[in-house]
Amino acid sequence: MVTIQELEIMERGLLAVSRAKELGRPILISEVHKMDTINPLSFFNIGKENYCGERFFWKDPTDETVLIGLGIAKQIQTDQASDRFFHVEKEWEKFLEDCLIFNPYTEIAVGPVMFGGFSFDPHKEKTDLWSKYTDSLFHIPKYLLSIIRGQTYLTTNIVCTPQEDPFLFKTISEERNQLLTSLHDNERINTATLLETREIKPEQWKKTVDGVVKELTEGPLKKVVLARELRLVFDDQIEAEAVLINLFNQQHESFIFAFESNGDCFIGASPERLVKKQANEVYSTCLAGSIPRGKTEKEDQQLGQLLLNDQKNLIEHGFVVEMIKEALEESCEEIILPDKPQLMKIRDIQHLYTPVIGKCHKDASLLLLVERLHPTPALGGLPKDEAVVKIRQVEELDRGFYAAPLGWVDYRKNGEFAVSIRSGLIQGKEVSLFAGCGVVADSDPESEYLETSLKFKPMLRALGGN
Numbered sequence: 001m002v003t004i005q006e007l008e009i010m011e012r013g014l015l016a017v018s019r020a021k022e023l024g025r026p027i028l029i030s031e032v033h034k035m036d037t038i039n040p041l042s043f044f045n046i047g048k049e050n051y052c053g054e055r056f057f058w059k060d061p062t063d064e065t066v067l068i069g070l071g072i073a074k075q076i077q078t079d080q081a082s083d084r085f086f087h088v089e090k091e092w093e094k095f096l097e098d099c100l101i102f103n104p105y106t107e108i109a110v111g112p113v114m115f116g117g118f119s120f121d122p123h124k125e126k127t128d129l130w131s132k133y134t135d136s137l138f139h140i141p142k143y144l145l146s147i148i149r150g151q152t153y154l155t156t157n158i159v160c161t162p163q164e165d166p167f168l169f170k171t172i173s174e175e176r177n178q179l180l181t182s183l184h185d186n187e188r189i190n191t192a193t194l195l196e197t198r199e200i201k202p203e204q205w206k207k208t209v210d211g212v213v214k215e216l217t218e219g220p221l222k223k224v225v226l227a228r229e230l231r232l233v234f235d236d237q238i239e240a241e242a243v244l245i246n247l248f249n250q251q252h253e254s255f256i257f258a259f260e261s262n263g264d265c266f267i268g269a270s271p272e273r274l275v276k277k278q279a280n281e282v283y284s285t286c287l288a289g290s291i292p293r294g295k296t297e298k299e300d301q302q303l304g305q306l307l308l309n310d311q312k313n314l315i316e317h318g319f320v321v322e323m324i325k326e327a328l329e330e331s332c333e334e335i336i337l338p339d340k341p342q343l344m345k346i347r348d349i350q351h352l353y354t355p356v357i358g359k360c361h362k363d364a365s366l367l368l369l370v371e372r373l374h375p376t377p378a379l380g381g382l383p384k385d386e387a388v389v390k391i392r393q394v395e396e397l398d399r400g401f402y403a404a405p406l407g408w409v410d411y412r413k414n415g416e417f418a419v420s421i422r423s424g425l426i427q428g429k430e431v432s433l434f435a436g437c438g439v440v441a442d443s444d445p446e447s448e449y450l451e452t453s454l455k456f457k458p459m460l461r462a463l464g465g466n
């Protein structure tokens with residue numbers, strides 16, 4: 001097991017204290033070490049003792065970027081609704097000002113990285129459900145494990161005040177080595193048993209869908225995504241680690257994420273990228289239109305063909321393509337996308353899928369892209385603002401972070417956000433699951449209801465309730 005030299009961090013620490021004194025304010029010191037292979041789930045698990053409630057986990061579908069954060073060196077948060085993307089960006093830039101970064105590597109997502117996200121709609125009336133999350137919430141972790149294309153890096157972030165006792169750096173060095181030496185293979189984690197599944201007002205939800213369908217035929221609204229909730233009660237505390245391991249093993253084609261805040265844990269396996277930026281390249285995904293997987297290979301192919309030729313689903317998908325293309329054209333000089341959707345097949349469902357690639361300036365703001373894209377008509381509707389207002393009015397659910405941008409940004413302006421669907425909020429012995437569907441003029445409430453039931457499946461299975 002690799003341990004990290006104490007001397008290095010002590011010397012760097014002294015440098016940081018003197019810089020903080022000079023500037024008369026706290027500064028960030030961040031150092032990166034290359035490590036032997038570390039199991040990402042084990043790293044998340046060892047944080048349980050000291051950093052429970054202050055962890056995050058992220059894996060993209062290609063396994064190129066796996067990030068685990070333990071502890072909070074700095075939190076960026078706001079309940080301010082207007083300009084929240086800009087506000088977070090400014091706070092992040094301010095935090096990075098005059099920082100000391102010891103990072104000899106050029107890889108993305110190592111060194112200072114913030115992880116977090118935004119609520120779906122900051123103007124929606126709040127309920128208790130999401131009381132542990134503010135409308136914009138990002139953590140810069142104390143320890144960040146980054147596994148980038150199979151190479152492992154450990155970043156240590158410390159906020160150093162002018163009065164800092166240099167002894168702190170010795171303590172951190174000891175704690176870090178302690179963390180690394182206590183890594184072991186995943187031990188058995190207790191899984192709680194599902195006692196009760198409560199569907200939240202399904203009949204009323206169908207009536208709401210019906211009402212919206214009627215409005216869509218009259219215009220100007222073209223599409224509205226409506227979501228609903230399933231509340232599950234277990235016999236014991238639900239361990240985020242156990243759910244995470246299951247999602248990791250069961251949903252390989254998806255983004256796997258967990259984001260703890262104040263004792264709750266928002267967790268899921270989303271197939272949908274909102275936007276990724278790497279240097280001057282931008283990637284987004286149009287994902288909308290759904291059909292079940294077949295029981296046999298033949299049936300699966302038939303269902304796929306049905307979806308590819310189904311007018312209702314093609315229209316539902318087309319609105320997303322139209323909007324994402326427009327939003328990216330504002331920021332990119334060049335965008336490329338196929339003229340027909342393909343199929344994305346994941347464990348329980350298949351979707352219509354159109355990937356979009358663009359070129360932007362390498363210093364363009366990822367959060368500005370997020371602002372322009374959120375919510376796409378796969379989560380909100382079309383036209384965007386009118387659809388969000390409609391959802392605010394008619395939807396019973398407090399979406400919180402569901403269907404919203406969740407992801408990371410590094411100090412070199414790279415980053416990626418997924419749309420946090422196929423997700424749930426763990427609260428002690430209970431979990432809320434969320435699922436929505438694109439309602440268009442041709443929608444049938446019963447079919448949309450069944451489609452949302454299908455979208456609960458990945459989380460239900462991971463919780464042992466399937």
Ligand SMILES: C=C(O[C@H]1C=CC=C(C(=O)O)[C@@H]1O)C(=O)O
Pocket residue numbers: 225227272287288289290351377378379403421422434435436437438455
């Ligand atoms: C809103 C969700 O899915 C979206 C993404 C893919 C397909 C969708 C659909 O066909 O309705 C939804 O727009 C959800 O899973 O909660």
Ligand SMILES: [Mg+2]
Pocket residue numbers: 288289290316437438451
């Ligand atoms: Mg749909």
